[in-house]
Amino acid sequence: LHIVRSNNTLIHDVAIDGDFNTPNNDGIDIEDSNNTIITRCSIDTGDDAICPKSSSGPVYNLTATQCWIRTKSSAIKLGSASWFNFKNFLFDNITIVESHRGLAFQIRDG
Numbered sequence: 001l002h003i004v005r006s007n008n009t010l011i012h013d014v015a016i017d018g019d020f021n022t023p024n025n026d027g028i029d030i031e032d033s034n035n036t037i038i039t040r041c042s043i044d045t046g047d048d049a050i051c052p053k054s055s056s057g058p059v060y061n062l063t064a065t066q067c068w069i070r071t072k073s074s075a076i077k078l079g080s081a082s083w084f085n086f087k088n089f090l091f092d093n094i095t096i097v098e099s100h101r102g103l104a105f106q107i108r109d110g
Contacts, residue, residue: 006033018045032057038064053081060087079106
């Protein structure tokens with residue numbers, strides 16, 4: 001699921017069943033978007049589960065709550081597209097299983 005240049009987005013009760021053994025299949029990418037809420041989602045993927053990116057604008061006011069995540073990569077990863085600011089993120093009550101990294105920062109562009 002790739003949310004791009006959006007405002008006031010609610011992602012609620014969504015199940016993402018990606019291939020656990022396949023790289024480069026992110027669960028939810030939030031790119032250049034603001035005021036996003038992710039709640040009660042199940043994300044099963046071989047790559048990053050929740051991944052904010054700032055390619056052409058900032059990402060702010062992102063909340064993820066009551067989610068279940070299984071991934072071989074990062075449960076929550078900021079970047080790699082990081083040209084603009086990330087601001088006001090809240091991750092609460094997230095269950096993470098079989099992940100190599102719970103939280104990762106790949107801030108290299110900006």
